[in-house]
Amino acid sequence: MDIQQIMQQAQAMQSKMQDMQERLGETETEGSAGGGMVVIRATCKGEIRGIHIDDSLMNVSEKEMLEDLLKAAMNDAKKNADDRLAEETQAMMKELGLPAGMGLPF
DSSP: OOHHHHHHHHHHHHHHHHHHHHHHHHOEEEEEETTTTEEEEEETTSOEEEEEEOGGGGGOOOHHHHHHHHHHHHHHHHHHHHHHHHHHHHHHHHHTTOOTTOOOOO
16 A cells, blocks of 8 residues: 555545544434433533433432432433444444554544
């Protein structure tokens, strides 16, 4: 592989990464806690788009429990977003013929 091919491949990868990041910025994932009593929707970039709290929790007098459930749901949403990003990155690298474990320069 000569330097020109490497540069072309790097440019193609950078373009595909930018497209993927834009697409994932609009892709939503959900995280939940308490058996679905708290659900948070977030983009794969971590922007929280919505929070749903089951009506049965509104009578809960312990604020700490609700806060813990919210935190757990947000962390679950972030983990799901990170997993999706990793899957998309792996698929793109495979498509470009690059090794799966290769670190990206950008």
